[in-house]
Amino acid sequence: MSVGWRAARSTTGYFHSRVNRNFNNLWQPKERLSIMDVSARYIFSPRFSLEASLPIVFNQWSQLFPILGSPLGRRANLNANGLGDLSLYANTWLLKRKQHPLHNFALGIGIKVPTGNWFTKDTYPNLQGTISSNRTVFPPAIMPGDGGTGLLVGFNAYKILAHPDRFRGTTFFADGLYLVNPRDTNGAPSVVALSQVPIPAQLQNRLVNSVPDTWTATVGVSMPLPNTIENERLRGLRVNLTGRGEGISEHDLIGRSNGFRQPGYALAVGPGFSYAYKHSLWTVEVPIIFARTIIPTPNLVPGLPTIVNGRPTANFSPTRNMGLVAPVALLVRYTRTF
Numbered sequence: 001m002s003v004g005w006r007a008a009r010s011t012t013g014y015f016h017s018r019v020n021r022n023f024n025n026l027w028q029p030k031e032r033l034s035i036m037d038v039s040a041r042y043i044f045s046p047r048f049s050l051e052a053s054l055p056i057v058f059n060q061w062s063q064l065f066p067i068l069g070s071p072l073g074r075r076a077n078l079n080a081n082g083l084g085d086l087s088l089y090a091n092t093w094l095l096k097r098k099q100h101p102l103h104n105f106a107l108g109i110g111i112k113v114p115t116g117n118w119f120t121k122d123t124y125p126n127l128q129g130t131i132s133s134n135r136t137v138f139p140p141a142i143m144p145g146d147g148g149t150g151l152l153v154g155f156n157a158y159k160i161l162a163h164p165d166r167f168r169g170t171t172f173f174a175d176g177l178y179l180v181n182p183r184d185t186n187g188a189p190s191v192v193a194l195s196q197v198p199i200p201a202q203l204q205n206r207l208v209n210s211v212p213d214t215w216t217a218t219v220g221v222s223m224p225l226p227n228t229i230e231n232e233r234l235r236g237l238r239v240n241l242t243g244r245g246e247g248i249s250e251h252d253l254i255g256r257s258n259g260f261r262q263p264g265y266a267l268a269v270g271p272g273f274s275y276a277y278k279h280s281l282w283t284v285e286v287p288i289i290f291a292r293t294i295i296p297t298p299n300l301v302p303g304l305p306t307i308v309n310g311r312p313t314a315n316f317s318p319t320r321n322m323g324l325v326a327p328v329a330l331l332v333r334y335t336r337t338f
Contacts (some may be wrong), residue, residue, distance in 0.1 A: 002281075003036040004333035008326035009072045012036045031142065033326070034058040035084070037333075047093040055084030057116070059142035066129040076124040078137040082115040089152055091330075100159040110152035110178060114146020118186050118209070120197040127196050138191040139262070140209045147186030148211035150179045176217040182255040183211040192261030198313040207273045210259030213249040218242060222274065236276030244268045244287050250295050264294035276311045292325045 039053035059080045066073040089110030097104065120143055125132045140146070154177035157309040161170045185208045192199060221241035227233040247265030251257045272285030306313060 001040050001338070002037075002175075002333055002335035004331065005040075005330050006033070006035045006037070006329065008033045008329035016100045022293070028104040029061065029063045030327075032060040033142070049086075049091050051089045051091065051110075053089070055114070057082060057084050057142075057144040059144075061137065061139065061264040065125040066127055070192040073125075073129040078122045078124055078130075078142070080117075080120040080122075080137050080142040080144060082117050085145045087111050087112045087152060089154070091154075091156065095258065096232050104158060104163055106156040107249045108152070108156070108177075110154075111150055111332075112148075112150040114145050114147050114149060116143070118143050118145045118147035119188050120144065125218050134279070135194060136189045138192075138194055140188070140260070143188070143209075146181065147188065147209075148181040148183035148212050150181040150213075153180070154176050160227070166225075166226075169229065171219075171222045174217075176215070178215045179213055180253050181211045182252070184256045185209060185259035186211050192260055195314065196213050198311075205258050206260045208259050212260035212261045212263065213247065213252045213256070216244070216248065218244050218248040233277065236274075236281075238276075240272040240274060240275050240285065242270055242272060242281075242285055254276050262294055264292065266293075268329070270329075272331075278294060279337045281333075281337075283331075283333045283335075287331065288327040289325055289327050 023117075035054040035058070037052055037053060038056065041049050041051040043049045057080060058089050061078045061080075062075050064073045065076050087110060089108055091106050091108040093104050093106045095104045118140075121134050122137050123132050123134045137143070143259075154175065157176045158171055158173040161167045161172075165276040174230035187207045190207055190209050192203055199207065220240060222238045222240045224238050225234065228237060245265060245267045248261060248295045250261075267290055268287035268289045270281065270285050270287035274281065276282075
């Protein structure tokens with residue numbers, strides 16, 4: 001049984017372009033992701049296990065309403081809280097641990113079911129900041145769920161060094177997970193539909209959110225502290241260095257890829273530590289982003305609105321995106337075995 005907490009805040013869209021800098025300056029967007037992961041794993045045998053994982057989401061997006069005129073408007077918060085999508089994942093090690101205690105490789109397969117809300121609503125103003133109404137929140141990154149039933153495929157691998165003595169017990173590890181989401185769109189209004197401006201004809205198929213494939217990958221090293229192997233209380237203390245990558249696919253492996261999505265990826269590396277004692281394991285990690293990319297697509301986000309004939313209108317630009325990536329995050333997890 002384990003409980004983990006992931007927290008990240010971002011205030012800048014990292015798609016490099018002049019109009020996106022204008023978007024950041026004018027709208028002043030902020031995104032807060034705060035997610036608690038509750039999971040339970042049952043080990044049927046030394047080689048086979050089954051894990052259930054359920055995130056609990058406390059996310060928020062905020063921006064200024066209105067951005068027209070000077071000074072800028074007031075900040076409005078769009079909240080998305082609740083249970084996320086439930087995942088069930090089976091994992092099997094390919095090698096027998098007794099014959100191969102220092103290295104192994106596992107394959108996994110599972111299912112993600114749409115238990116999280118992908119139609120979350122909150123009350124926020126119109127573009128002029130004059131009328132507030134209860135509408136679907138944006139962007140889809142803060143939603144507790146995506147509305148799709150997906151297939152999970154993944155792997156785990158590790159290698160433990162037995163020598164030289166100074167590196168004995170050092171572990172290299174890697175894992176990856178890909179979510180195949182066959183569903184095309186989930187029916188939730190996209191930021192394009194919620195823009196409150198006239199929508200050009202070429203964007204009529206971007207009015208609802210897409211259900212994209214996603215992926216994560218991890219590679220790292222974990223080292224015991226020197227002169228702690230013989231100490232019962234300290235032998236479980238290790239320092240870690242982990243590289244992480246996660247992304248949204250531009251095109252799904254199965255099914256169509258219509259609707260609004262913002263594909264891209266972020267890469268991070270971060271220090272951390274773990275401490276294992278008896279039936280408990282504590283881990284802390286601080287991933288620091290060093291690369292991020294948002295792929296330009298026809299999913300155009302509205303630009304600076306202006307008033308024409310008494311109604312707001314805006315140009316749509318492929319170089320303006322709402323993809324915010326936190327420069328640093330905090331991951332904390334506690335695991336208890338029974």
